[in-house]
Amino acid sequence: MNKTEIMQINPLSEKEFSELEKYLEKYAPVNEEDFPIRSMSALDGYLTALISSPVHYSMDFWLKPLFNFEKAKMKTVEKVINLLLRHYNSIVHSLNVDPENSPFEPLFDYFGEDDEGIFITDFWCMGYLKFVELSDILVEGGEIYLNEIAKGATFMFSYHQENENNDKLELPSASVAEKMADEVIEAVYQLHYLGRTAYLQAQEEDLKIEDNVTHH
Template sequence: MQQLDESLEDEELALLDDLLLEYGTERENGYNILSLSELDGLLTAILSSPELVAPNQWLPAIFDENAQESIPDENTFNLLLSLIFRHYNDVIQRLNSPLFYAYFDEGIDDFVILDSWCSGYIFGAKVSGWGNLPNKIQGQYDLIRSFAYFKGDDLNLDDHPSAKETQERAAKVEQAVMAIYQYFLTLRNR
């Protein structure tokens, strides 16, 4: 059994992605965590929060109250929880490294898909109860929110960015994430 502080291997990341799709809770409002990218965004926001967010506050964002019953066996349930917590610890390490990177979905030809990660991040901020943000970081949050998608949002079907443009947008999102994280980290350390 892997230790909780060990980063997930590529095969484990793929397994986590598959298990989330199979056992994550799909909600009518579109706030879902059904992929690795959405989970990575959710956990990044939770770990960036001004206050510590306990697992019993954010795990229901992934599963409903019947999660243990809907997963066929205890071993699968425990494996899924282990993968989630190892990924949680990996997000902590990435946020505290000199160069943060997000697990964005990728399309063909180096096209970066931002909406699922950004949606997970916005959901994480909601779960964490961020509320109104100071002007200093509101623009950073708004940038991330601009790439998120939830049921009922209007899609901009005229926006057809190139792969290079999506990579540039991804870099801006990662910079915004770090600005928010550093801002709240400074407050927590006071």
């Protein structure tokens, strides 16, 4: 899918979110030795990194680490792809099209009951980093922001390490968790801007080369 191509926005319903997550669990490649994408939170991070990449990738490239459809019926594959692209496009819309009225909201995991819980960044950030590792590309100037996402990927682990001597291990406070989430979101915006800028600059260079070839 071209980065400039915007499909009609049709966000997934709660039922469809659950459905896509079940497909992630059912068709996840068994040979994935590193972190497998088996939750909507991790998928959301993975797709966000894809969208923010300075390079355009074929669907086959980024789909393989997510699903193994060898034993799936074609009707099922088509349904999964449809759900996947609709969610992809919702992220594109929030990052590129209307960030003020439709701000980007990562699908961080939520722990706790009702308003007493906190958002946890770990799995979302692990999904983001998985695509970055897959693409093996880091946009110039992006290292400092990627480090923030790496911190988000180990947020709970680091918190538990720092508080392992406590008699009762509890969740981080809302303020601590919110600070981590805000830092991750800011890093995502910065990486997206850098990636988008690099992508558009590369397109302009390609057009210049084509124009020079045409006139010689």
